[in-house]
Amino acid sequence: MSGQPRCVQVLNGALAEIFETRDDVILLGEDLLDPYGGAFKVSEGLSDRWPERVLTTPISEASLFGVAAGMALRGRRPILEIMFGDFIALGFDQIVNGISKFREMFDDQVAVPLVVRTPMGGRRGYGPTHSQSLEKLLMGVPGIVVVATSECHDLRALLVSAVDDDRPVFLIENKLMYGRPNRRPVGGYLDELRVVETETRYPALTFSGSDFEGGAATIVTYGGMLPIVLEAATELILEHEVFCEVVALSQLLPLDLEPVVESVARTGACVTAEEGGLTGGVGAEIAARVQERSWGDLRRPVQRVAAHDGVIPAARELENQALPGVRDVIDAVAAVAGVRI
Amino acid sequence: MTLLERQYEQMLTIRRFEETLLRLFSEGKLTGTTHTYIGQEADAVGVIAHLDPERDVVFSNHRCHGHYIAFTGDLFGLLSEVMGRSTGTCGGKGGSQHLHRGNFYSNGVQGSIVPVSTGIALAEKEKGTGAVTTVFVGDGTLGQGALYECLNMASLWSLPLLVVVENNHYAQTTPRHLAVAGDIRARGAAFGIETDELDSTDVEEIHSAAQRAVDHVRTTGRPFFLVLHTYRFSPHSKGDDFRDPEEIAQRRAHDPLLVAGARLDGDVRARIDEAVERLIAETVEAAEAAPVAGA
Numbered sequence A: 001m002s003g004q005p006r007c008v009q010v011l012n013g014a015l016a017e018i019f020e021t022r023d024d025v026i027l028l029g030e031d032l033l034d035p036y037g038g039a040f041k042v043s044e045g046l047s048d049r050w051p052e053r054v055l056t057t058p059i060s061e062a063s064l065f066g067v068a069a070g071m072a073l074r075g076r077r078p079i080l081e082i083m084f085g086d087f088i089a090l091g092f093d094q095i096v097n098g099i100s101k102f103r104e105m106f107d108d109q110v111a112v113p114l115v116v117r118t119p120m121g122g123r124r125g126y127g128p129t130h131s132q133s134l135e136k137l138l139m140g141v142p143g144i145v146v147v148a149t150s151e152c153h154d155l156r157a158l159l160v161s162a163v164d165d166d167r168p169v170f171l172i173e174n175k176l177m178y179g180r181p182n183r184r185p186v187g188g189y190l191d192e193l194r195v196v197e198t199e200t201r202y203p204a205l206t207f208s209g210s211d212f213e214g215g216a217a218t219i220v221t222y223g224g225m226l227p228i229v230l231e232a233a234t235e236l237i238l239e240h241e242v243f244c245e246v247v248a249l250s251q252l253l254p255l256d257l258e259p260v261v262e263s264v265a266r267t268g269a270c271v272t273a274e275e276g277g278l279t280g281g282v283g284a285e286i287a288a289r290v291q292e293r294s295w296g297d298l299r300r301p302v303q304r305v306a307a308h309d310g311v312i313p314a315a316r317e318l319e320n321q322a323l324p325g326v327r328d329v330i331d332a333v334a335a336v337a338g339v340r341i
Numbered sequence B: 001m002t003l004l005e006r007q008y009e010q011m012l013t014i015r016r017f018e019e020t021l022l023r024l025f026s027e028g029k030l031t032g033t034t035h036t037y038i039g040q041e042a043d044a045v046g047v048i049a050h051l052d053p054e055r056d057v058v059f060s061n062h063r064c065h066g067h068y069i070a071f072t073g074d075l076f077g078l079l080s081e082v083m084g085r086s087t088g089t090c091g092g093k094g095g096s097q098h099l100h101r102g103n104f105y106s107n108g109v110q111g112s113i114v115p116v117s118t119g120i121a122l123a124e125k126e127k128g129t130g131a132v133t134t135v136f137v138g139d140g141t142l143g144q145g146a147l148y149e150c151l152n153m154a155s156l157w158s159l160p161l162l163v164v165v166e167n168n169h170y171a172q173t174t175p176r177h178l179a180v181a182g183d184i185r186a187r188g189a190a191f192g193i194e195t196d197e198l199d200s201t202d203v204e205e206i207h208s209a210a211q212r213a214v215d216h217v218r219t220t221g222r223p224f225f226l227v228l229h230t231y232r233f234s235p236h237s238k239g240d241d242f243r244d245p246e247e248i249a250q251r252r253a254h255d256p257l258l259v260a261g262a263r264l265d266g267d268v269r270a271r272i273d274e275a276v277e278r279l280i281a282e283t284v285e286a287a288e289a290a291p292v293a294g295a
């Protein structure tokens, strides 16, 4: 496992590969130039090799989303790096009234093939405005694609697919993920868990500790919550002999429901787990749809695990209390599965 | 046709088109909204004459009909779009403020078009097309911060972007002095961008100033900030005019159609007038006969 490259290296390599294979791609964002190479080093080494294709910008997020849109309208494939996911808030006019709408409101005469890459997530003590998971705000914006990366997904493939996509794609990265190994399943297994991967453009991974012979619950998650959910699932097996399936989505919007519905048909219960705030979250949308589609399979109502609705404090213990952890996932599984833990 | 005759014909076409929209609204044949360009026609005609629709790009705002007509000449696509017909330039999805055809775009959120235009200019520069991207904004839109982010980037990155500020002295009902502090032209100059300013309804004067502006962008590849002081004679939208009628009457004495028309031979002018009336009538008839979108 330690032989696997770190996620940041995989993303960096994918960017280099994209530059090598396409000449219509430009990377823009703040502080991208070498030797710094971006706040999380994803673009390291790129501006030295391709000085004309890495554009370091002023601090102008409100406009940068529109700049990328304009480039995309004219046949380029811009990749916009937003230094912290929190700052997508500055771009919402462009996202809601431009990027997401141009194609349909101009009657399919245009496409907006841009990629926004940005890290979400906390657990680094950055405090209230640099730790959020705001992808839930994008869920209500039809016309864009929201893709969450995780340390178990093929990060190279996700990034290449996003750049090849003719639609605007928001690629949600994660601050803790960058430094971790890109833990890909080998031979259909990740450690002791069996893993199946959908053959979709933005795949979902389903993990099972019982060879997909059913289980106590399906835990639907994505992004930075995946390692926490896998830890919870492993603890449930080892310490309580409770077997769950874990569905790790990458395509959040349009919501990739099929793997969830299939898993719930086997387990009869569903928990959603995300690092973003509870109210109006990704889990709320998943829960609503699972209850519409899988009502007959469900033994109990869907439970959501999420951050508390409030700021994410900087101090470590306070931050831990605000964000969902292994214990929250285990408790939610116990609740939907009707077991005492 | 001489240049002036063509300019007059284009301005009159825009004028009659917009008057027709207001009439159709009052007859209940149009729904939604519209922002007419009545009084400002010389700006669109004077500037857009220097642009090549095959190569250059125009991004306009809510008050976009004049720019659209001057750039594309597509009256039927515009009227049927505003009338909600499937033959509209966006199939009826965009309506009055959201137009696209060829290299023309518009969007109805104040200021948000400037970043997109900046990106377009950047793309065209990268592709080496030689295109000039022109974005039209009103005086009220000078309140939007994104505009200044873009002046900064356009200057930093030497983008072939022409920003035309049409100062008609009002933003909806808000007079300029309640919304715009300081000097307008200085806003462009502050970013190291070449600027010019003109207070005129004379299409020939505007044509010359715009020529210098477009030439500058084309030859240097750098942005240009052109301020055109103007006035709209009609309401902001429909029936929402709170300005002093005396002020409007004084401005109407400098109607761009009067200024240009007075320089034309009487017979020539009458022939143009007649041809434009006919064209508009035919367009209305065709659009009314076109299929309703979604029906």
Ligand SMILES: Cc1ncc(C[n+]2csc(CCOP(=O)(O)OP(=O)(O)O)c2C)c(N)n1
Pocket (backbone or CB within 6 Å): B035, B062, B063, B108, B109, B110, B111, B137, B138, B139, B140, B141, B142, B168, B170, B171, B172, B236
């Ligand atoms: C962001 C935003 N705020 C408010 C409006 C509503 N609105 C439409 S036009 C307008 C006035 C615009 O004034 P100006 O920029 O001077 O252009 P003009 O209408 O005079 O051509 C306003 C406030 C809008 N479309 N977009």
Ligand SMILES: [Mg+2]
Pocket (backbone or CB within 6 Å): B138, B139, B140, B166, B167, B168, B169, B170, B171, B172
């Ligand atoms: Mg105005």
